[in-house]
Amino acid sequence: MNPAPVPAAPGDDLARLDNLTLAHKEGWQQFVYAPARQQPEHRTRKQLRALSDDARENYDRERRVWHANLGPLRTPQLVALHEDLWDVVDSNAQDGDKAKGAIAVDAFPGLGKTTAVLEFGKRFHQREIKAKGTRTRDGHDHWPVCWVGLTGNTGMRDFNRAMLDFFAHPATTRGTAADFARRALDCVLSCQVRLLIVDDLHFLRWREKTGVEVSNHFKYIANEFPVTLLFVGVGLAERGLFSEGTSYSDAVLAQTGRRTTALGMQPFTVTTDRGRREWRQLLLAIEQRVVLAGKHPGMLADDLPGYLLARSTGHIGSLMTLINRGCQRAVRTGAERLDEELLDKVKNDAASEKARQELQAALAARRITAKPARRAR
Amino acid sequence: MSSVRTFPIRLPPLPGEALDSWLEALAQRMHACMGDLLASVGLASYKIRTSGHDGGAPDWAVLLGTGEAAGIAAATGIPPPQVEAMTLARYDGTAVRIDRAKGRVNRHHLWGRATGSRYCPRMPCRIGRAVASGVAAGLVFRLPRPSPAAGRYLPGLRAAAAAAATPCSKDPATRPLRVASPRRRRPHDAALCR
Numbered sequence: 044m045n046p047a048p049v050p051a052a053p054g055d056d057l058a059r060l061d062n063l064t065l066a067h068k069e070g071w072q073q074f075v076y077a078p079a080r081q082q083p084e085h086r087t088r089k090q091l092r093a094l095s096d097d098a099r100e101n102y103d104r105e106r107r108v109w110h111a112n113l114g115p116l117r118t119p120q121l122v123a124l125h126e127d128l129w130d131v132v133d134s135n136a137q138d139g140d141k142a143k144g145a146i147a148v149d150a151f152p153g154l155g156k157t158t159a160v161l162e163f164g165k166r167f168h169q170r171e172i173k174a175k176g177t178r179t180r181d182g183h184d185h186w187p188v189c190w191v192g193l194t195g196n197t198g199m200r201d202f203n204r205a206m207l208d209f210f211a212h213p214a215t216t217r218g219t220a221a222d223f224a225r226r227a228l229d230c231v232l233s234c235q236v237r238l239l240i241v242d243d244l245h246f247l248r249w250r251e252k253t254g255v256e257v258s259n260h261f262k263y264i265a266n267e268f269p270v271t272l273l274f275v276g277v278g279l280a281e282r283g284l285f286s287e288g289t290s291y292s293d294a295v296l297a298q299t300g301r302r303t304t305a306l307g308m309q310p311f312t313v314t315t316d317r318g319r320r321e322w323r324q325l326l327l328a329i330e331q332r333v334v335l336a337g338k339h340p341g342m343l344a345d346d347l348p349g350y351l352l353a354r355s356t357g358h359i360g361s362l363m364t365l366i367n368r369g370c371q372r373a374v375r376t377g378a379e380r381l382d383e384e385l386l387d388k389v390k391n392d393a394a395s396e397k398a399r400q401e402l403q404a405a406l407a408a409r410r411i412t413a414k415p416a417r418r419a420r
Numbered sequence: 421m422s423s424v425r426t427f428p429i430r431l432p433p434l435p436g437e438a439l440d441s442w443l444e445a446l447a448q449r450m451h452a453c454m455g456d457l458l459a460s461v462g463l464a465s466y467k468i469r470t471s472g473h474d475g476g477a478p479d480w481a482v483l484l485g486t487g488e489a490a491g492i493a494a495a496t497g498i499p500p501p502q503v504e505a506m507t508l509a510r511y512d513g514t515a516v517r518i519d520r521a522k523g524r525v526n527r528h529h530l531w532g533r534a535t536g537s538r539y540c541p542r543m544p545c546r547i548g549r550a551v552a553s554g555v556a557a558g559l560v561f562r563l564p565r566p567s568p569a570a571g572r573y574l575p576g577l578r579a580a581a582a583a584a585a586t587p588c589s590k591d592p593a594t595r596p597l598r599v600a601s602p603r604r605r606r607p608h609d610a611a612l613c614r
Contacts (some may be wrong), residue, residue: 067425068428069425069426107443179427180431181430182430183428183429183430184429184430186428186430201612210428211425211426211427211428211455211460212427212450212452213427213447213452213457213459213460213461214451214452214453214456214457215456216456217456222451226450226451226452229429229450230428230429230450233428234428234429344553373555401500420421
């Protein structure tokens with residue numbers, strides 16, 4: 044027979060990236076092999092005025108898409124998390140009879156944990172495919188990473204079905220949870236999956252029957268599947284993922300905790316000079332990516348460090364949302380620059396708006412500063 | 421067939437294997453019911469096929485409808501011409517004659533046959549699938565009997581004979597004899613397997 048077509052590394056159609064789901068292997072592959080976006084050329088106000096209507100419309104559309112996809116930025120938090128993830132994943136090369144250690148990335152919302160984990164999954168996928176190819180020795184598709192997002196009422200059967208859905212397995216409608224698990228195991232073994240990412244683990248209702256069932260199921264996966272489980276969620280420690288407890292359900296949950304390495308991500312803080320320098324570096328990196336005609340050096344890093352810290356409370360997710368929306372408004376209104384006046388009109392997420400007042404008051408009273416100390420020459 | 425997704429698990433067809441034999445082997449490999457697998461590769465149900473809306477024959481092992489070969493190819497990674505060559509349409513005018521208007525094999529010419537698959541589910545081994553392919557193509561000949569004696573030479577047959585003696589379960593993986601199919605399929609043909 045002719046060899047089956049190798050899954051191509053797509054990337055020819057970046058526009059479709061806004062319509063993909065990582066819950067399917069096709070979407071995951073598209074995400075992994077999407078080429079880096081090309082930054083639109085920087086133009087001055089004079090050059091903007093010289094553009095025809097059509098050319099201006101195209102340029103603005105390019106900038107809209109660009110500003111909506113500024114990340115991910117290699118922040119110190121992301122770099123540190125990736126180092127820890129590589130340590131654990133690469134050390135999980137034991138023989139199949141030994142359970143692999145799991146990882147839980149546990150942090151508050153808006154700190155970029157899903158972004159960081161997706162970026163890690165992407166690099167891991169690329170590394171494995173580069174080393175071993177797109178086909179397994181038996182001729183099946185090689186999928187080093189499987190991504191499963193939990194929902195509000197995920198049970199064991201739903202979880203297994205989500206795995207089957209990722210792989211495009213035909214049998215997702217009929218069968219028991221055990222049938223689904225066996226099919227999922229077959230896919231994992233046949234496709235040589237090595238990293239199973241479970242996003243939004245906090246959706247799981249741990250203390251209820253389904254939560255304990257799924258927790259048991261994770262232990263089964265850790266035992267039977269040759270994969271590293273990578274959980275992502277909010278408040279996992281508070282929900283008892285790592286607790287020993289005294290009751291039966293606590294003990295059941297504890298067996299997951301005993302095998303799980305907890306990793307976190309911290310918000311940016313300006314209580315130390317190092318923290319302030321990191322915040323400045325981040326703003327400089329964002330500044331380089333912003334494509335506005337009225338942009339000037341230091342527009343964010345020198346003029347707005349305290350303001351942006353107060354608006355985002357140091358959370359990268361909130362900061363990127365604010366910058367994105369601010370850029371969209373700056374392009375639309377023709378302001379072509381980011382300043383306090385424009386950003387004050389931009390609404391940010393509820394949590395950062397709520398926490399903004401306190402931080403803003405502290406900055407105004409000069410109890411804290413977001414600017415690093417000048418280095419002596 | 422943009423809605424058809426590619427299966428992660430590959431099972432290449434054997435040389436000369438019939439389409440129905442191969443798809444059933446694929447379903448069994450993936451622990452799936454035949455009906456689920458057919459839906460996943462984009463094959464219309466028997467009811468739709470017999471209503472003549474899709475352009476294919478009532479029996480897809482005879483003639484595929486518009487885009488059906490592409491759907492199977494997309495799901496399995498096998499090139500569409502190879503998929504079409506696994507149907508009886510390949511032998512139209514040589515071993516069989518197909519009434520394309522009705523999408524049926526003309527029973528009065530050459531090796532015409534009645535409805536239903538000639539795939540012998542008691543022959544899940546590679547040799548059994550290959551032999552069944554010849555049968556499906558209308559080239560009727562006797563299959564080796566699945567007996568302990570044959571099992572010595574054909575290990576797959578031994579398992580098949582054992583499976584034949586066990587009652588069917590709900591689990592497709594242990595149900596080689598009754599794979600759900602929207603098509604009418606001829607049950608184990610005692611005369612052929614004698």
